Amino acid sequence: MFSDIKFILANTIICLEGRPIITVRFISALQDYVPAAEVKVKYYPGLTVRTILEEYKLPAGQVGLVLVDQKAETVDCALKDNSTVELYPIFGGG
């Protein structure tokens, strides 16, 4: 299911020593749809949040807030190495 070698679970293999890594945290309900609440992803130029979501088969519309290093961004923003991405589920109505 998660075949792309760029995506490696934080709690399994750590073979990226010395390489730039993106930390991705899935918040709250989004954790139901991914194998771990936090994953490490190998960085490469042009990597976007959308690419990460596609890897985990999460529709972009399910994400209500993208924080990259604590700053709100869109799913299409190009990530920088060593960034931390936090993804929150969409919410509206109560």
Place this chain on the structure above:
Amino acid sequence: MSYNGKILKVNLSSAEVEIEKKEEDFYRRYFGGHGIGLYYLLNESGEETDPLGPDNPLVFAPGLLTGQRIPAVPRYIVMAKSPLTNALGKSEAGGWWGPELKKAGFDAIVITGASPKPVYLWIKDGQVEIRDATHLWGRETGETQDGIREELDDKRIQVAQIGPAGENQVLYANIVNNLAHFNGRNGLGAVMGAKNLKAIAVRGTAAPEAENAEQLKEIFSWAVDNISEHPLGSMLHKHGTPGGIKTVNAQGGLPTNNFALGVCDDAEELASEQYSLKPKGCYACPVVCKRVVEINEGEIKVDRRYGGPEYETLAAIGSNCGISDLKIVAKANELCNRYTLDTISLGMTISFAMRCFEEGIIGTEDTDGLELKFGNKEVILPLVEKIARREGFGDLLSRGSRRAAEVFGPESEKFLVEVKGQEAPMHDPRIKSGLGLQYALSVNGADHWYAQHDPFFATADGFGVIEMSALGITEPVEPLDTGASKVRMIFYTSLLNSAYDVLGVCMFGYVARSLIPLDKLAAAVKAATGWNTSWWEMIKAGERALAMAREYNRRQGLAAADDRLPRLFYSFLEKGPFGGKITLEKEQFEAAVALYYGMAGWTAEGGVTESKLEELGLAWLNQ
């Protein structure tokens, strides 16, 4: 057909009961829910109606589809002039009572007059009885439901009722069915209390026959098969509305300390699911999203019968009062549900008083000695008790924040967060402007389901844009935009939400907030009614109900000046990503309201143009 063709009319002053028969043309025009409710309110209300007087008709009306085996269509509306806003009062509930009324043979109940002594209505399969409720008066909701079911010897009876707060006419008392489903807003429980009407008990065994029951079964199976796979539907099922707390907090829009901050440092605790049990649902609903909480720790015990705090309650009584102790919020929620108090207005009225206390506008000499500081969790439960009983300082707070401000003095007014006298729900227009339009335009005061919510329309990938493209909303709109695109989105979806309301649809079952798409709903309407219909006709039914609501408010003396936001929303949040920035400009916002009027065919004064009334078949309102 999906309707019974019968409206039950009860005069509590004379103890007379009448059944009014209606034909298909009536349902084709007004459908159900607030369409039918407004028809009767407009025909039977005077222009100077006293909300707590005998001349204020009180209507209970399920949606057109309510009672059918259609997924997530359990809703009914209660309507009357609101004692909180002195405008149209309307509030919907899910649960089980609405479908039961349809099965008992009625499409609505219109209650006029006031009983000289406490009574309850007993409706069973077309038979109606006004029964003495003296022995139930003063009882909490759990005891009352048990008492009625025992007295009538049927555990399947559905009871819509008020607790002591409704009897005492707290101006934001609500109505509950099945102990955990609320007609929460606008103080309609106080209207029941003023009529000495404790409860309406209903038992029915035959829903109106659908034209094509097989097709309804297919639609129901589709929803059951797809709920666990749908990104939004499954999140609602697993986490309910409390699943939104962390998102809104990270966005910087979680109402905190009377809407001052936007960020609550301890939101994690409020979002905890440690006391949550398996969720419960409503009639014929595969989503099953209603939270159930049980606590049996130390001095705080919370009974699962009364549900659990939803997002609105966690924020209103929690973060907005500076409280992050989930046990206190859950207990306050349970007490509100035992007494029938609207948790939004209650929390907001307390948070307003807290802000006034912190600013030195009021002191302990005004508050019965209570230290009303943000975060002081010791005051919450005593205040709920005082408000429900209208004792001491609680009597003042039982009238809502706007009336409390009249007593606190003009200095306090800048801390009010209400529209038309109703306290705002837990969505900050300073991070999503469409909520501001909803609050301002809603006929019944600040209401967060007048239209759909901005986040679903923020990007081209948003479920709002994807699903509402069927209605012509094909482009994303920025959450803070107040231009024509935003106004159009709010206008179109306000018509949709109004159509949902006449049908009895729950927002948590249908797009854009959940899984069932518009084409399946249209198919369900056709299969239930046998009508040759489409979304065009349904949207027009929604628009007709909105126009009737505007006309009702105009007759009660409201005008364009009442469609405004509290000044606090034009100031900046003190914390979070939007902290220190003005995000909502008054002039631009008012231009957006005026643009909505133009799109809707409303006059500059806030009424409805003659040509729009003609178009909607409402010329009779001018006669």
